[in-house]
Every structure is written in C-alpha cells, then in structure tokens.
Amino acid sequence: VNKSTLPGAADSLPRAAGSTGNGPGVALLCAGGAMPLIVAEEARSRGQELFLIGIEGLASKGISAFQHEWIRLGQLGRFLDLVKGRGIGHVAVVGALARPHLMDLRLDIGAIRRLPAVIRVMGGGGDDALLRRLIDLVESREGLAIVGVQDIAPGLVIGKGALGRHAPDGRHLSEAQLGRELIAALSPFDSGQAVVIMDGRAVAIEGVEGTDAMLERVAALRASGRLRAKGRRGVLVKAPKTGQDMRIDMPVIGPETLRLAACAGLSGVAVQAGGVLVAGLAATRAAADSGKLFVQGI
Amino acid sequence: VNKSTLPGAADSLPRAAGSTGNGPGVALLCAGGAMPLIVAEEARSRGQELFLIGIEGLASKGISAFQHEWIRLGQLGRFLDLVKGRGIGHVAVVGALARPHLMDLRLDIGAIRRLPAVIRVMGGGGDDALLRRLIDLVESREGLAIVGVQDIAPGLVIGKGALGRHAPDGRHLSEAQLGRELIAALSPFDSGQAVVIMDGRAVAIEGVEGTDAMLERVAALRASGRLRAKGRRGVLVKAPKTGQDMRIDMPVIGPETLRLAACAGLSGVAVQAGGVLVAGLAATRAAADSGKLFVQGI
Numbered sequence: 001v002n003k004s005t006l007p008g009a010a011d012s013l014p015r016a017a018g019s020t021g022n023g024p025g026v027a028l029l030c031a032g033g034a035m036p037l038i039v040a041e042e043a044r045s046r047g048q049e050l051f052l053i054g055i056e057g058l059a060s061k062g063i064s065a066f067q068h069e070w071i072r073l074g075q076l077g078r079f080l081d082l083v084k085g086r087g088i089g090h091v092a093v094v095g096a097l098a099r100p101h102l103m104d105l106r107l108d109i110g111a112i113r114r115l116p117a118v119i120r121v122m123g124g125g126g127d128d129a130l131l132r133r134l135i136d137l138v139e140s141r142e143g144l145a146i147v148g149v150q151d152i153a154p155g156l157v158i159g160k161g162a163l164g165r166h167a168p169d170g171r172h173l174s175e176a177q178l179g180r181e182l183i184a185a186l187s188p189f190d191s192g193q194a195v196v197i198m199d200g201r202a203v204a205i206e207g208v209e210g211t212d213a214m215l216e217r218v219a220a221l222r223a224s225g226r227l228r229a230k231g232r233r234g235v236l237v238k239a240p241k242t243g244q245d246m247r248i249d250m251p252v253i254g255p256e257t258l259r260l261a262a263c264a265g266l267s268g269v270a271v272q273a274g275g276v277l278v279a280g281l282a283a284t285r286a287a288a289d290s291g292k293l294f295v296q297g298i
Numbered sequence: 299v300n301k302s303t304l305p306g307a308a309d310s311l312p313r314a315a316g317s318t319g320n321g322p323g324v325a326l327l328c329a330g331g332a333m334p335l336i337v338a339e340e341a342r343s344r345g346q347e348l349f350l351i352g353i354e355g356l357a358s359k360g361i362s363a364f365q366h367e368w369i370r371l372g373q374l375g376r377f378l379d380l381v382k383g384r385g386i387g388h389v390a391v392v393g394a395l396a397r398p399h400l401m402d403l404r405l406d407i408g409a410i411r412r413l414p415a416v417i418r419v420m421g422g423g424g425d426d427a428l429l430r431r432l433i434d435l436v437e438s439r440e441g442l443a444i445v446g447v448q449d450i451a452p453g454l455v456i457g458k459g460a461l462g463r464h465a466p467d468g469r470h471l472s473e474a475q476l477g478r479e480l481i482a483a484l485s486p487f488d489s490g491q492a493v494v495i496m497d498g499r500a501v502a503i504e505g506v507e508g509t510d511a512m513l514e515r516v517a518a519l520r521a522s523g524r525l526r527a528k529g530r531r532g533v534l535v536k537a538p539k540t541g542q543d544m545r546i547d548m549p550v551i552g553p554e555t556l557r558l559a560a561c562a563g564l565s566g567v568a569v570q571a572g573g574v575l576v577a578g579l580a581a582t583r584a585a586a587d588s589g590k591l592f593v594q595g596i
Contacts, residue, residue, distance in 0.1 A: 101526055129499075178487065185483040189476065191500035201427075202489035204505040208525055209515060217507060217515075227506055228399055 025049045026152055027083045030059035031095030035149075035252060037062045038279055039094050042153035050152070053082060059095065073100055076118065077110010080142055090147050091138065093248055099130060117141065129190060131248045148247035149277055156281065158253075160273040163281075163295035164288035168268055172235050175200065176270030176298055179237025187241035193251040196266065198234030203227060211238065211253075215260035222265055232267045232292070239272035246275070253295070254279025258287035268294030323347045324450055325381045328357035329393030333447075333550060335360045336577055337392050340451035348450070351380055357393065371398055374416065375408010378440055388445050389436065391546055397428060415439065427488060429546045446545035447575055454579065456551075458571040461579075461593035462586035466566055470533050473498065474568030474596055477535025485539035491549040494564065496532030501525060509536065509551075513558035520563055530565045530590075537570035544573070551593070552577025556585035566592030 026043075028050050030036035036052070037060055043050055044066070052068035054060075059070075071078050083091060105111070111118055114137075121133040135146045150157045162168075168176065175197040182195050182202055192206025196218050203221070206214045215236065221227040238251045253269060253276060261269055269288070274297075278284045288295045324341075326348050328334035334350070335358055341348055342364070350366040352358075357368075369376050381389060403409070409416055412435075419431040433444045448455045460466075466474065473495040480493050480500055490504025494516050501519070504512045513534065519525035536549045551567060551574060559567055567586070572595075576582045586593045 098524065099526065101528070104526075182484070182487045182489075185486070186480070186500075186503075188483070189480045189500045191480075191503060196505075202484075202487045202505060204507070205484075205489060205503040207494075207500060207502040207515075208519055209502070213515075217505075217511075221506055226396065228397065228402075230399070 025088070026090045026092055026147065027051045027053055027086075027088045028152075029079070029091060029093045030054045030063055031093070031097040032058040033096040034060070034254070034279055035277070036060065036095045039092075039149050039153045039156065040066055042156055046153070046155070048152050051083075051086060051088060053079060055095075055097075058097065072106055074105030074111055075108040076114060077108045077112075080110055080144075083144065084142075089143070090145050092147050092149060092152055093131070094149060114141075132245055135245065135248065146247050149250060150246065150274075156277045156279075157274060158271050158276050158278050158295070158297045160297045163278070163297070164285045164293075166268065166288065166292060166294040168235070168270065168294045168296050172267055172270070172294070172296075173298070175235045176237050176296070178202075179235065179270065180239050180272065180298070183237065183239045184242045187243065190241070193240060194236065194238045196234055196236050196264070198227070198229055198266075203234065211236070211251075211257060212260055215257070215264045215266075218264040218266070219260070229265070232265055234264070234266045236261050236264075236266055236269045237271075238269070238276050240275040250275065250277050252277045252279055253284065255283045255287035258284060258291050258293055258295070261293055262291035266293065268296065270296050270298050273297035323386065324388045324390055324445060325349045325351055325384075325386045326450075327377070327389060327391045328352045328361055329391070329395040330356040331394040332358070332552070332577055333575070334358065334393045337390075337447050337451045337454065338364055340454055344451070344453070346450050349381075349384060349386060351377060353393075353395075356395065370404055372403030372409055373406040374412060375406045375410075378408055378442075381442060382440075387441070388443050390445050390447060390450055391429070392447060412439075430543055433543070433546065444545050447548060448544065448572075454575045454577075455572060456569050456574050456576050456593070456595045458595045461576070461595070462583045462591075464566065464586065464590060464592040466533070466568065466592045466594050470565055470568070470592070470594075471596070473533045474535050474594065476500075477533065477568065478537050478570065478596070481535065481537045482540045485541065488539070491538060492534060492536045494532055494534050494562070496525070496527055496564075501532065509534070509549075509555060510558055513555070513562045513564075516562040516564070517558070527563070530563055532562070532564045534559050534562075534564055534567045535569075536567070536574050538573040548573065548575050550575045550577055551582065553581045553585035556582060556589050556591055556593070559591055560589035564591065566594065568592075568594050568596050571595035 028040055030052055040050055052063045052066045054063045054070045056070050056072050069082050117137050121137055138144050179195045179197045194206040194211045195202050196204040204214050204218050240251055326338055328350055338348055350361045350364045352361045352368045354368050354370050367380050415435050419435055436442050477493045477495045492504040492509045493500050494502040502512050502516050538549055
C-alpha cells in the first residue's frame with residue numbers, strides 16, 4: 001500500500017478537520033490488549049479518521065470513545081457489511097488474537113456464504129499463516145486494502161537509537177546482533193519474535209507463551225540460581241520475522257515489557273528499528289528510565 | 299576415540315573378570331541427576347571397569363556402590379591426580395552441571411598452577427563452549443582422552459524405530475522433521491536441544507530452563523486455553539545440536555520426560571536416532587506405554 005494514497009491519512013486527505021464528508025478513511029479491527037486504543041488515539045491525534053470495529057470479548061470497552069461497532073468472531077459478513085457500507089476501503093488489524101478453533105466460531109450468513117474460503121483460512125500452520133490467508137481473502141476477494149499500524153500511527157514505530165536515557169555498550173550491541181540472527185534463523189518456523197541473550201548465549205526463546213511469560217521465566221531462573229548471572233546483564237531482543245508481513249502482528253514492547261525486563265535483571269531491550277511498535281511512547285520511555293534499562297532501535 | 303582401543307571396554311580388554319590388574323579403564327566424572335548411576339550400572343553390566351569421581355553437592359551418594367572418590371568443583375589438581383595416579387587414560391563426564399562462576403570455585407593447588415588455562419575455560423559462551431574448552435585443556439595438556447557415554451554404555455543410546463508399543467503417524471513424523479530442522483537452525487546459538495511442535499508450528503523452544511520446565515509450560519498453556527489444541531497432539535523433539543561433540547552433554551530422555559509429555563497432552567517423543575540417551579531403557583519404555591505416547595528414533 002502506498003501511504004500517499006491512504007484516504008484519511010494525516011499526510012493525505014481527507015483529515016477530520018478538513019473532511020470531505022466521505023466518512024472515516026480506515027477501519028480498525030480491534031482485538032485484545034491495550035494496543036487498539038493506543039493506536040486509535042495516536043492516529044486521531046494526527047487527524048486520521050477512523051472507524052473502530054471491536055471483537056466482542058477481546059476489545060476494550062474504551063473503543064466507545066470513537067466511532068465504533070461490535071462484532072463477534074466469525075461474523076465475517078457483518079464485518080464486511082460494516083466496512084463496505086461506509087465506503088471504507090482500508091482496514092488495519094490491531095491487538096492480541098489467540099488462534100480460534102473453527103468450531104468455536106459463530107459464523108454468520110456472510111461467513112457461511114464464504115465457507116470454503118473461511119475453511120482454507122483456518123487451515124494449519126502458525127498465527128502468521130492464518131493471518132496471511134485472511135488478508136489474502138479480504139484483499140483479493142473483497143476489494144479491501146489492509147494497512148499496517150505504521151501507516152496510520154507511524155509515531156508508534158521505534159526508530160534507530162536510544163529511546164530513553166540509557167544506552168547499550170559494545171557487549172550489549174553484540175548480544176543484540178546475536179539475538180537478531182537467532183530470530184532470523186527461527187523465522188521459517190513461524191514461532192516467536194523475541195529472545196533473551198545473556199553472556200553470549202540464548203537463555204530463553206519465545207514460543208506461544210509470549211514475551212512477558214518468557215521474561216518471568218528468566219526472572220525465575222535467576223532467582224532459583226539455575227541462571228547464575230550476577231548483576232544487571234542480558235538483553236531482550238525483539239524483531240519481526242524475516243519476510244514478515246508488517247501489516248499484521250508487528251512485535252510490540254511497552255511499559256510492562258520494561259517492568260518485567262527489570263525484574264529479570266536485564267540490562268536493556270534491543271529492537272529492530274522500524275520493525276517494532278511501542279505501546280505508548282512516553283510511558284515506555286519512563287519505564288525504561290526508572291528501571292535503568294536501555295531501549296535501543298538497531 | 300576408536301572404541302576398539304578403549305582399555306576396560308566390554309569389547310576390548312581388560313574386563314573386570316579377566317582383569318590384568320591394571321585397575322579400571324575409564325574414570326567417570328559424575329555430576330548431578332540420575333544419569334551417572336544409570337550409566338555406571340549399564341557399563342558394569344557389560345563388564346566395563348570404572349572408577350567414579352563424584353562432584354560434591356551434585357553427584358548421588360549412590361556412587362559409593364562403585365570404586366569411587368569425591369572432589370569439589372575447582373579441584374582440578376585432585377581430579378587429575380586421582381585419574382593419572384591409577385593409570386587411567388580415559389575419562390567420561392556424565393550428569394547435570396550448571397555453569398559455575400569462577401569466583402565460586404574453590405580452586406586447589408593443581409587448578410591454580412593451571413590458572414591461565416582455567417580462566418580461558420571459564421570464559422564466555424554457552425555450556426557447550428565451556429565444556430569444549432575443558433575437554434581441549436584435559437586432552438591436549440594432560441594427555442587424557444575424553445570418551446562418551448555411547449562408548450561405555452552403548453545400550454543407553456536410542457536407535458531407529460519405536461521404543462515402546464506406540465508408533466507415530468505421518469503427521470507426527472512431519473512434525474518431528476520440522477523439529478529437527480528447528481534444532482539444527484538454532485545450533486549456532488548454543489541454546490537448547492528440544493522443541494515442541496504442535497499443529498505444524500513450534501509452540502515451545504527450550505532455553506536454559508531445560509526440557510522438563512518446557513513441557514510444564516506447554517501443559518500450563520493448554521490448561522489456561524492459551525494453546526487451544528484439543529485431544530492428544532504435538533511432538534516433543536530432541537536432538538543434539540549440529541556439530542555437537544557427542545562426548546559431552548548428549549540430550550537425554552527418561553521416565554520423567556514421558557510423564558511430563560503426557561501431562562502436556564502430547565502424542566509422543568521423537569529423537570535423533572544415535573544422538574539421544576535414555577535414562578533407563580525399561581523404565582522409559584514402561585512410562586511411554588502407560589502414557590500412551592510413542593518414542594521414536596528417527
């Protein structure tokens with residue numbers, strides 16, 4: 001997607017202030033966690049017109065502060081009607097979404113009409129494989145364009161350099177590089193996007209449990225003496241998988257990541273510049289500074 | 299090491315029964331866990347002469363059923379005196395050994411004499427890097443040969459095919475293959491030797507926490523609904539790293555591995571044939587059968 005063609009984007013048209021009356025430019029499909037609201041607020045502050053569609057049971061009630069509707073998982077027909085009925089051509093997907101079972105979905109008539117495609121989407125493979133097939137379905141068969149968070153809220157993408165007061169030393173930067181190489185080596189297996197490197201080796205690798213649980217594991221391994229590193233050491237490295245579609249499932253760090261990294265006794269967090277989102281820039285920077293951790297885009 | 303030249307080996311000489319009086323052929327340096335005694339018993343049953351050296355605080359008191367002595371971590375001088383004083387030229391290292399800190403070691407005079415080499419051994423990198431450097435030190439500077447468990451207790455090495463009553467299906471075999479590819483891809487990072495593949499993706503990857511903790515994690519992810527797989531599914535895959543020195547740190551499975559794999563709802567365990575040890579063949583087979591799990595050497 002060429003950003004300059006994005007209707008309603010801050011650096012194109014129509015802005016909220018100078019709206020042509022064509023309705024919001026981008027539909028934001030909101031899943032779980034804090035990110036949908038953080039993204040919506042950041043996009044609104046840039047003048048981006050948004051229509052939020054919350055997934056029941058997942059999305060925060062806070063979306064009611066925006067133009068919004070609710071859908072249940074499986075209501076593909078209602079989702080498409082809501083978007084197309086408003087003349088919206090661009091959709092972003094934000095938030096945590098555990099892979100559902102096809103049998104748990106309450107498919108609506110629009111989903112049942114598209115059942116062969118839905119079943120193909122729900123096939124095997126990891127979360128990325130599922131989301132990629134969903135995007136293919138929506139883009140190729142429904143004429144909608146999927147855009148990424150970086151298109152509607154570019155201020156949430158971490159750039160190169162230090163985010164807060166602290167900076168990595170040469171050893172931290174080598175460990176960050178090792179972590180990036182490990183994440184790249186794991187990419188074909190559609191697994192995690194995070195690893196903890198300490199004393200030159202990978203001590204924890206993220207699977208389905210997620211980054212927070214992995215950091216709690218490192219804290220427990222140190223508390224029990226199973227990991228005998230002393231003092232502040234080790235780097236959490238987060239990066240998208242090689243070849244990842246950056247419109248979906250971009251890695252995220254936030255204040256809670258920093259809090260858990262401090263509990264795990266790490267020295268800091270290194271992320272791929274341009275490839276990782278921040279769940280609130282000011283709050284994340286404050287958590288890094290107060291935890292004496294660096295956050296470095298590399 | 300050419301097995302046929304191993305003094306005291308069951309398929310060479312001297313056996314215990316027909317000993318030439320030259321003393322035991324192999325010194326077994328015993329660290330933590332059950333493996334040292336399992337290996338010692340298996341080797342003795344084959345007529346292999348052994349001298350056990352237990353690391354205090356780590357090795358089981360059960361080593362007293364064999365010719366043995368105790369050392370503390372750091373007593374490199376005493377270790378070399380014990381081995382060389384008996385005319386033993388071959389050493390095997392068996393059992394769990396958390397990487398110690400140099401400052402925690404109570405170095406004896408023999409270790410202090412070799413201090414520059416000891417400090418080099420204790421340098422950075424993973425457990426493998428440390429053990430490889432220790433082997434280099436002992437082999438190149440002290441004239442001892444390091445042998446593997448497979449040399450003194452080959453009956454503990456899992457071969458090709460099914461260990462117990464149950465067998466994998468085609469899907470399990472593809473997941474096993476995926477797991478082996480993942481472990482190979484991780485090899486340069488000196489991390490774990492185990493992964494759980496479920497529904498075609500890596501749901502858990504072993505770091506410093508070890509295989510048992512990783513299996514407990516998978517059980518918790520399923521119990522909490524975070525991993526929504528239903529019924530028996532998923533394969534624990536264990537394999538040595540690509541290029542791993544098979545005389546040290548060979549991966550091990552045992553009855554406890556099978557018990558935890560059953561708790562995690564897995565279908566079975568796939569191991570690289572010839573590359574993984576079993577902590578008691580009969581007990582492991584019984585645990586697999588009673589847990590309705592396959593154990594397959596591939």
